[in-house]
Amino acid sequence: AQKVTQAQTEISVVEKEDVTLDCVYETRDTTYYLFWYKQPPSGELVFLIRRNSFDEQNEISGRYSWNFQKSTSSFNFTITASQVVDSAVYFCALSEDYKLSFGAGTTVTVRA
Amino acid sequence: DAGITQSPRYKITETGRQVTLMCHQTWSHSYMFWYRQDLGHGLRLIYYSAAADITDKGEVPDGYVVSRSKTENFPLTLESATRSQTSVYFCASTEQKIGTQYFGPGTRLLVL
Numbered sequence: 001a002q003k004v005t006q007a008q009t010e011i012s013v014v015e016k017e018d019v020t021l022d023c024v025y026e027t028r029d030t031t032y033y034l035f036w037y038k039q040p041p042s043g044e045l046v047f048l049i050r051r052n053s054f055d056e057q058n059e060i061s062g063r064y065s066w067n068f069q070k071s072t073s074s075f076n077f078t079i080t081a082s083q084v085v086d087s088a089v090y091f092c093a094l095s096e097d098y099k100l101s102f103g104a105g106t107t108v109t110v111r112a
Numbered sequence: 113d114a115g116i117t118q119s120p121r122y123k124i125t126e127t128g129r130q131v132t133l134m135c136h137q138t139w140s141h142s143y144m145f146w147y148r149q150d151l152g153h154g155l156r157l158i159y160y161s162a163a164a165d166i167t168d169k170g171e172v173p174d175g176y177v178v179s180r181s182k183t184e185n186f187p188l189t190l191e192s193a194t195r196s197q198t199s200v201y202f203c204a205s206t207e208q209k210i211g212t213q214y215f216g217p218g219t220r221l222l223v224l
Contacts, residue, residue, distance in 0.1 A: 033210055045202060045215035091155070098143060098162070098209050099170070102155040 003027065004094050006103035013082055014111050021077045021106045023092030029053075034068065034075045035093040035100070045091075051075065082110045115139075118203050118216040126224050131190045133219050135203030143206045144186040145170075145213060146178065148199040155202065161186055162209070193223045 005024045013019050025034065036048040049059065051068050059066045063080045079086050087110045092103040116137040125131050135144065146158040157170030159178040167178050175197060177189045186205075190197055200220050204213040 031210075035212065037215075043200070043220075044217050045204075047212055047214060050212050095210050098160060098206075099157060100145075100155075100204075100213055104154045 003101040004103035033095040040088040116216040141205035145204040
């Protein structure tokens with residue numbers, strides 16, 4: 001069963017537009033962690049954020065912000081004022097134990 | 113440099129050959145992981161290790177063998193490579209059982 005769903009396969013925006021990536025997860029555990037990773041065209045996987053299940057505070061880091069809502073099992077990611085360098089595949093992931101379950105990823109293309 | 117490294121970065125081999133992909137981390141993380149990334153399947157866990165000499169199967173272990181004689185190294189061996197094992201392989205490590213996994217740069221493997 002799919003544990004992490006990223007319904008958006010591809011998103012294309014023009015530079016300076018905001019873009020929101022959706023992530024819906026499924027778990028029966030009360031303790032879990034959620035992650036976002038970025039995979040730029042160069043191929044490496046870059047850790048962006050970790051959030052535990054007891055911390056529903058939204059977080060902002062520069063142009064990046066995350067909205068965690070347990071009530072809807074969602075952990076959405078927004079890039080404000082997107083830049084060409086934001087073009088990448090973004091993965092949402094769920095960790096219930098040592099295992100990390102990844103969503104299929106959303107490809108973001110930012111056009112100049 | 114400190115971090116997690118993989119070698120080789122690119123490998124072309126033929127069906128039936130044995131191939132070993134190396135992973136080395138300098139953080140002394142207890143947990144290490146091998147994933148493969150394929151279009152349409154995202155990242156899937158092959159094997160993981162909780163400590164030296166402790167390994168266990170992940171989601172797609174068939175055709176792969178791992179060992180972990182030293183904490184810092186976690187080699188992945190394809191005993192008899194098949195075309196279906198053409199993929200990008202990522203190694204990851206974390207210090208805690210449920211912690212942020214940091215990924216190596218990946219190895220692109222082509223099996224002809």
